[in-house]
């Protein structure tokens with residue numbers, strides 16, 4: 060990802076020169092254990108490349124091996140302490156220890172520096188291979204629990220088969236509280252909106268300034284089950300930014316749903332299946348199309364991006380019952396989005412009455428589906444007309 064700076068040079072003590080490289084293994088993933096990215100970690104490689112009379116020169120490379128957790132503005136910081144001089148180092152080299160990685164906030168835990176096989180370098184002409192004098196590896200893993208972050212993202216749900224729109228749970232990311240924290244959120248129609256936002260910008264903090272909502276989250280992901288076809292079904296996903304202080308560049312969404320093994324088409328987002336467990340393809344990473352919607356603009360009329368997903372039904376597993384059509388898990392930029400409680404999901408009308416399928420019901424279903432397929436090809440205003448006619452005919456048949 061682009062959020063990696065190429066190389067950073069830093070002098071720490073006068074005796075040790077460190078050259079920083081941040082390796083961005085493409086668009087690549089962590090909680091200390093994240094079920095969707097079990098091998099995700101950040102690895103710091105510390106290569107001593109030459110000895111100097113009073114110390115050494117080292118190249119420090121940071122590899123982000125996480126599938127979907129990238130480093131956001133204002134960037135990362137790496138800290139460490141020096142171990143006491145050790146007799147087993149031939150030179151007066153100093154061993155770094157107790158690494159702390161902020162990327163940018165807390166959340167990462169780094170293990171000890173381990174001496175590993177020295178890195179080999181191929182010279183630029185490709186003819187010689189040199190090798191580091193010494194190499195240490197440090198592995199850092201992320202834990203959302205450790206980050207002690209309040210949620211930053213929530214999910215709302217709706218469907219074509221039920222009018223109910225299930226909103227994000229109230230107070231997911233905070234509560235509106237005019238008494239103790241006036242100004243904790245902004246009303247979009249406030250005449251002072253512009254001045255509040257620019258005031259906050261001057262303070263130069265990265266704390267979100269959110270639009271007043273019942274959930275108070277900077278990000279909401281809405282999943283709408285839009286259409287049911289014979290062999291396919293269609294979902295519309297909308298990501299809305301409620302934060303007036305953040306343009307999310309290179310955002311990403313991780314979605315877990317069992318039908319991702321048969322995703323047929325995806326509009327206006329990029330897609331990559333994540334296979335944490337080889338043979339289960341139920342998780343996907345979605346991200347924006349460059350120059351089109353890879354930038355999720357700050358709160359306001361432009362602060363949203365959307366896509367439609369077309370899934371092929373697997374007749375043995377597909378159902379709209381029991382909320383099957385809704386996602387199991389959603390992450391925005393690596394952070395878990397809070398879902399509404401399962402018992403609030405929109406459900407199929409008359410779900411309780413379905414056991415008694417009479418011949419009449421079968422007949423109605425058959426005729427309606429024939430009618431609807433036919434009508435699909437016609438204009439919208441024609442549709443109502445035609446449906447009425449067919450229902451009329453149907454009534455006639457019944458009366459006969």
Ligand SMILES: *[C@@H]1O[C@H](CO)[C@@H](O)[C@H](O)[C@H]1NC(C)=O
Nearest residue numbers: 098099100101102124125198
């Ligand atoms: C760190 O991630 C890489 C790539 O996924 C993996 O090969 C390596 O084993 C991981 N390291 C640890 C200590 O988990």
Ligand SMILES: *[C@@H]1O[C@H](CO)[C@@H](O)[C@H](O)[C@H]1NC(C)=O
Nearest residue numbers: 138139140141156157158159
């Ligand atoms: C490691 O660093 C942290 C924070 O800088 C400090 O609280 C802790 O005591 C250090 N641990 C060791 C073993 O030096």
Ligand SMILES: *[C@@H]1O[C@H](CO)[C@@H](O)[C@H](O)[C@H]1NC(C)=O
Nearest residue numbers: 102103104122175176195196
């Ligand atoms: C040390 O880290 C680098 C970069 O991830 C990796 O290529 C190397 O295999 C690691 N060494 C060991 C012994 O894990």
Ligand SMILES: *[C@@H]1O[C@H](CO)[C@@H](O)[C@H](O)[C@H]1NC(C)=O
Nearest residue numbers: 234235236237238242246271
């Ligand atoms: C907070 O204050 C604003 C304006 O003063 C008002 O419009 C809004 O309804 C208040 N919200 C709550 C939860 O009291």
Ligand SMILES: *[C@@H]1O[C@H](CO)[C@@H](O)[C@H](O)[C@H]1NC(C)=O
Nearest residue numbers: 260302303304305306356357
């Ligand atoms: C977001 O981008 C727009 C257009 O580039 C810019 O006007 C606005 O100031 C940016 N907002 C933030 C919070 O960076």
Ligand SMILES: *[C@@H]1O[C@H](CO)[C@@H](O)[C@H](O)[C@H]1NC(C)=O
Nearest residue numbers: 320321332334337338339340
């Ligand atoms: C999972 O997805 C990968 C990559 O698209 C594909 O190669 C593999 O066959 C899929 N496996 C299953 C079980 O769908």
Ligand SMILES: *[C@@H]1O[C@H](CO)[C@@H](O)[C@H](O)[C@H]1NC(C)=O
Nearest residue numbers: 221223403404405406407408
């Ligand atoms: C739609 O789903 C809600 C639950 O979210 C339920 O209370 C309501 O009765 C359902 N509507 C119909 C028409 O079944």
Ligand SMILES: *[C@@H]1O[C@H](CO)[C@@H](O)[C@H](O)[C@H]1NC(C)=O
Nearest residue numbers: 409410411412413414415416
């Ligand atoms: C469905 O049929 C069962 C018996 O076959 C009956 O007890 C039940 O009341 C019926 N339910 C409805 C909604 O008609």
Ligand SMILES: CC(=O)N[C@H]1CO[C@H](CO)[C@@H](O)[C@@H]1O
Nearest residue numbers: 320321322340371372373374
């Ligand atoms: C209906 C359908 O196409 N099902 C396929 C979904 O994907 C799995 C795994 O790729 C296939 O085995 C199914 O046949």
